Amino acid sequence: MVFMDMELRVLIVEDSEMDAELMVMRLEIEGYNPAWQRVDTRQTFLEALNEDLDIILSDWTLPQFSGLAALRLLKEKDLDIPFIIISGSIGEEAALDALRLGAYDYILKDRPDRLGQAVHNALEQKQLRD
Numbered sequence: 001m002v003f004m005d006m007e008l009r010v011l012i013v014e015d016s017e018m019d020a021e022l023m024v025m026r027l028e029i030e031g032y033n034p035a036w037q038r039v040d041t042r043q044t045f046l047e048a049l050n051e052d053l054d055i056i057l058s059d060w061t062l063p064q065f066s067g068l069a070a071l072r073l074l075k076e077k078d079l080d081i082p083f084i085i086i087s088g089s090i091g092e093e094a095a096l097d098a099l100r101l102g103a104y105d106y107i108l109k110d111r112p113d114r115l116g117q118a119v120h121n122a123l124e125q126k127q128l129r130d
Helices: 017-029 042-048 067-076 092-101 112-129
Strands: 007-013 033-039 055-058 083-087 105-108
Touching: 007 017, 007 042, 017 033, 017 112, 033 042, 042 067, 055 067, 055 112, 067 083, 067 092, 083 112, 092 105, 105 112
Parallel strands: 007 033, 007 055, 055 083, 083 105
Antiparallel strands: none
């Protein structure tokens, strides 16, 4: 299945509006049509979390929340939504912990060119599971 040009329902866990917009621009460059929402707290994450989402893109460290907490909440809700960490500063150990907990991939913010392929691969894996 080709995912390009389809509407992609994206939840972005990010405290920086600019970083969220850069992620969306990158998805558009890669041919996606993202319908997105940005959240930055536990409460807004829980309110936005639903089975209609296609993918979650999450920063690792936020002032009032974290990618790790978001990933744990996703698992508690038992939703099968691909989760990709996009961080400016995630150590190797933290990245491995996130992958063990169920994150699909992690991308450093200074390597945004990896986002399109990571999203494509995560959606493909989800389709195979379904």
